[in-house]
């Protein structure tokens with residue numbers, strides 16, 4: 223190899239180029255400054271966020287939209303601590319992320335130096351793995367390892383902390399070796415014995431349900447899932463993270479179960495005799511009280527992460543493996559069998575007719591989020607990517623948007639991080655400059671990271687933002703209505719509310735507003751025409767609307783609250 | 793509930809102990825004993841973790857997720873040899889000196905330092921034997937006691 227010596231900083235940039243990273247997100251500062259200098263000459267696109275939390279969510283949005291590694295870079299101390307939320311978010315939602323942070327000089331570590339934080343310690347429980355580099359020669363190898371860990375097995379965030387003196391250290395580039403970690407060998411191929419047992423159970427089942435989640439999307443197994451479900455006529459429910467893994471609108475798709483899932487999806491699991499759980503983790507938002515969850519069902523649980531299997535529910539058939547291989551194996555073993563599920567499917571379809579998701583949009587009344595969403599979907603592209611915040615609007619989107627493709631629904635499922643939507647949408651648009659990226663956000667969430675609007679305009683990232691302004695932390699208000707006797711402690715946002723249109727314009731975006739039903743189509747048409755800069759639509763919606771169905775936390779999925787009147791059941 | 797002994801082979805890298813300890817405490821697991829030390833293999837350390845958990849399966853899985861954890865074996869108590877080291881400093885005086893030393897040595901402890909008003913014993917053995925020694929010497933006034941944590945090895949190949 224070359225004899226020329228490179229600085230650690232140059233090695234960082236060169237390693238990123240070596241790994242074909244084309245876009246990174248970040249914000250500079252003292253300890254990471256050496257790395258920003260070679261970045262200046264690099265073909266890598268660096269998107270300057272206005273807050274490190276934003277840069278982290280951008281990298282997540284990029285990763286979730288593409289299924290590839292997202293990269294974020296930050297300085298020591300506050301730069302690193304500001305990344306803790308997106309790192310934890312990525313850990314919960316299994317998003318492949320590489321975070322590179324500057325650290326104070328090696329000799330100052332432990333001395334409470336200026337902008338020193340114990341980044342490796344602070345992020346130990348927020349990452350899949352992390353590193354502190356102690357010699358610049360290790361940089362290429364460790365960055366390659368970090369990518370390997372982040373993107374394989376169950377994906378997740380990996381952080382690499384690099385002291386400033388190491389960034390300045392001059393060494394030779396050592397060609398990285400193939401990554402081989404003695405303690406990290408994810409099992410991808412399932413045990414054929416387990417596949418056989420699973421297939422036997424499926425053949426015997428009369429009321430099977432495919433309960434699938436984010437694992438299908440990470441594994442890019444949606445086509446295999448489609449074949450499994452349609453060939454053998456097995457109904458499917460998709461978790462919040464799995465929306466888009468199986469196409470809504472298909473007669474076997476019953477969409478999202480759980481706390482705010484639809485009645486049929488939630489009930490199908492309760493009535494099922496066999497849960498075929500793939501790439502899901504029996505999250506409490508799905509199961510409610512696990513004691514009452516799917517009591518009549520045997521469980522096949524397949525996941526790439528062995529620690530998920532048996533964590534909440536002991537399955538009859540545990541399968542460790544990649545979803546794609548598991549499903550392919552099941553299809554092979556089931557070949558030629560004829561499941562008798564017609565009655566079951568009819569029963570579920572009848573239930574769907576009897577208990578539809580509903581809302582009432584009055585001609586002159588306040589706008590309802592579900593109505594606005596359905597109008598927007600009519601006008602937007604099939605492959606538009608929808609990026610949500612956290613709260614009522616998130617649940618309504620999951621309920622009312624028709625997701626037909628994987629990676630078109632980005633949201634913060636596990637951690638429920640308000641402020642995720644806008645920056646994640648920027649990340650998604652950075653990956654796909656020509657697709658429609660719709661950040662559909664709540665007014666509370668938007669105010670958490672709205673400074674990133676300026677990032678979008680500066681970088682010519684024409685995301686389309688809809689702020690559902692109900693003047694409230696709507697989901698909090700809903701809980702206060704139900705559980706706290708209408709005592710709206712600290713959930714109202716109306717006392718001083720920003721002028722969202724003026725705010726958008728001041729940040730170089732176009733601002734629009736919709737108030738009544740007759741505005742909706744016009745304003746969205748206008749919004750979708752603007753492709754040279756970000757556009758924000760303030761959509762003023764009914765503050766009193768509540769999300770139903772609902773199964774209260776810790777309750778039983780046998781008792782689904784369908785509407786306000788039903789609250790008496792509680 | 794009976795005890796479960798995990799023998800955990802890890803990469804000898806900075807922070808491994810912190811990762812293991814944090815994984816255990818984060819999930820609300822309790823540990824009775826944890827000992828770490830080098831092995832005969834370069835770059836590998838062994839941790840012996842003793843718990844009383846029914847949920848030991850989940851602990852194993854969570855620990856296995858750590859990149860620096862190479863292998864976890866749950867030892868079968870029937871076929872396991874356990875050992876622990878203890879250092880104990882006890883007060884003595886002219887009247888008690890002989891009987892303290894005698895009691896300790898009958899229990900298998902070795903006196904490593906004896907002064908006019910104190911004696912230090914060292915003992916290696918099964919944890920319950922160390923417990924016995926402690927109980928035996930308690931009446932004389934234990935000044936300080938340190939135990940090294942339990943280590944264990946499978947007897948069969």
Ligand SMILES: Cc1ncc(C[n+]2csc(CCOP(=O)(O)OP(=O)(O)O)c2C)c(N)n1
Pocket residue numbers: 611612613614615616638639640663664665666667668690692694695696697698
């Ligand atoms: C960072 C963070 N803080 C607090 C919460 C708790 N929380 C969940 S939903 C919600 C309200 C969200 O309000 P808004 O964005 O207006 O959405 P809406 O429910 O009104 O649609 C709050 C405060 C959270 N999820 N994340």
Ligand SMILES: [Mg+2]
Pocket residue numbers: 664665666690691692693694695696
């Ligand atoms: Mg709101």
